[in-house]
Structure formats: C-alpha cells, structure tokens
Amino acid sequence: MAPKPKPSKRDAILEAMLDLVVKRGFHDAPMSLLSKQSGASAGVIYHYFSSKDEIIQALYEHIRTLKIEAFLGDFSPDQDPRETFLRGCLNVYNFYRKHKREMRFYDQYKHAGFACAPDVKQEDERTKAYARRFSSKSKGGVLNEWPAEVLQEITLNLVIRLASQPRKLPKPLLLEIAEGIWQMVKAKE
Template identity: 25%
Template structure:
C-alpha cells in the first residue's frame, strides 16, 4: 500500500507538470491529484524537488527499458541507434504525459539535477547501449548534454507535440539524429 501511494504521488506530479507546468504542481495539488493527504505525500518525499527527481528517474528508466525491449544487439551501430531512437519515440508517443513531463523538465531549473540523477543509474539500459564501445567510439566529442540534445530530444519533442509522422519520416529523423552525433 505504501509503495502504491508513492507511485500515485509520482504519477500525479508527472500528470500535473505535463498539463500545467511546474507552477501548477504544488505539493498540495500533487497530493490532491494522487488522492492522498498532503502530509502523506511528504511522508514519501521531503520536498517537491525530491518528487520531481524521483518521477524523472522513473520516467527515464521506463523509457530505457522500452528502448531496449526488442533491440537486436547484433545490429551495426547506426541501425542499433535507429532502433533505440524509434523505440523511444514509440514509447513516448504511446505515453504523451511522459513526453510532456520530460519536455517540461528539459526547460526548467530541474534539468541539471534531473540529468545527473538519471546518469547516475548504473543499470540504465539505454545508457548501457549508447556506451557500448562500437557506438561510443563513433560519437562526436561533445559534452553529454549536447549529445542528448542532438540524439534524443527530437524524439521527446515530436512525441510531446503529437506530431503525426510516417515511418519513412521517422526513419529519416532517426538517421539525421545519428549523423548529428556521429
């Protein structure tokens, strides 16, 4: 039951931030959306910042799992990148609240701490893939934030905005992202 409430608080925060931005996601509003008392939300998280970071790392972990779920690791690097990119896009398109939440975080003061929290997860399957020697050796020597912006941010923005694209267009965009980082 306790875990369910913590999950409900993270889900509520993600929903409110996606819908209203961070200003519309006070702890009392998050608790109300989660169906718990405000004090209960504070039982699991000391502050709104803690909930944001927990929701972000959870969202990124789910995205990473979705990205590698059907990945053929025998593919050459550029094809593996395309498969990862397309899987991320499809997951976010199917979960627009997650995409909108990630987009809000990207354009907020939470960006730095959120990225640090996500990058500190040694079990992140997406990071494990992009740091494979055959992919890592082909990446441009840009800061991690720049690589992220060029590689994954387009998938997040396209999914968050609900832009309808053909498979051919998605393939071209994924390939363009690969060319930008390699």
C-alpha cells in the same frame, strides 16, 4: 481481460504530481492539491516523500528510467550498430509519441533549474555499453568525430522533434529518415 491493477499510493502520488505539473507548472502544484488529486492524505504523502522536491525528483527519475528502457530496448553490445541505431530511432520516436505528458514534465524539469544531472555511478552496464558504442570512433565508438552536442542534435533531438509533430509518421518513412541520419553520422571505414 483482467482489470488493470490499482496503482500503489506512491504511484498514485507520482501520477497526480505529473498531472499537476503538466497542467499548472511546478510552482502552482501545492501539496494540498496533490493530496486531493492523489486521494492520499498529507500524512500518507509524507510517509513516502519528505518534501515536494523529493516527489518531483522521484518522478523525474521514474520518467528517466522509462525513457532509457524504451530507448535501449533489447540492446546488446553484440548487435549490429546500424540495426541498433535504426531500432533506437524508432524506439525514441514511439516513446515520445506515447508519453507526451511525461515529456512535458521532463522539459519543464530541465528548464526549472532542478539538478537533473544523472548520477553516472548508478547507470547500468548496458547503458554505458550503449554510450560507448555510439560515441566517436576515436573513443571506441562507431560515429564520426563531430562534437557530441552536434551528433545529439542531428540524431536524438531530430527524432524527438519529429515525434512532437501533430501527424504521426509511418514506420517506413521513419526507417528511411533513420537510415539517412545513420549514413550522415557513422564513422567512415
């Protein structure tokens, strides 16, 4: 097996910031410690990023992109909504199990007062198509007419909470749970 390629300096800086924030929080992650942990001088750090906030924002965007890609998987608007929903539940569960550090950063980011509203103009067509598909029936989607925050709580947020539990759930059980959620939230024919 070929050795894993060495991360770029930029990636090493982001990885070091992730470690620092997860272990120490945003306010106890000084640039001097970031320099030491990443192996990049202050000059190199400032070559890639103009400020600590820019590093944090870049890390947030990187994690957000990873999360969206894992969540959508190979989504296509032509796929069966039920199958797409079930696969999406598994994808989210597995992502949150695998990326616990990243999700700790993400949660801290949301609660630290950073502006984390995504730029909707930058979302790709596949993401928009997914959002349309899994909106309420009156908006052209396949879900019932409950408020969006209620739908999110009993779908995505439930799967995320299950992923954060110490015991990993077996795939058949996850599929059974996802099927139960689907039956609850899908629009009636």
